[in-house]
Amino acid sequence: MDLILVLQLLVSLGTGLLLGALFFGGLWLTIKKLTKVSQPWLLFLLSGLSRTVITLCGFWFIGISLSPNHQWQRIVICLLGFMMMRFFFTRYVNLANTSLSRESHQ
Template structure:
């Protein structure tokens, strides 16, 4: 089953957005939980390992997905989606942490 290249790239972009949301959203949630746990290093290490394994598996699946052709293009578009998700989550988390005066802490 071969989808057209445009459809493959669209799905790769969506996969990159999802992977970025998982990675950076998980990082944000982990950092928020660190002060509340008795062993923060264990939480951080486990979270980093889990998030990294999920991302590596996701990029690997996008790279070999469906066909032999256009592997690097799909992976590059997936990376672009990952970076876009990073920018979106950074903007969202920054806006929720800014005090009412508008100045950052």
């Protein structure tokens, strides 16, 4: 592998991690705020649309905007980073909810 491809794959992984953090972090914040707003459907709709557009633009940038060589490898690595953040957020939120439910029962 040449240095350019390695750098592109590292950028792809970092972008996937960033996109995953934005998407799942935004989802987590949206869920937390739903009970505090007067129109939760509007918050949920706007949050979902904005998170989806940002994520799709990020994947487009990684897959299409960079050089045409090794497109599928960059997209796969970006998706891997995205899924790593999904795993992190589902595990973190699950542990946070478990500790909150234990505190409320005591």
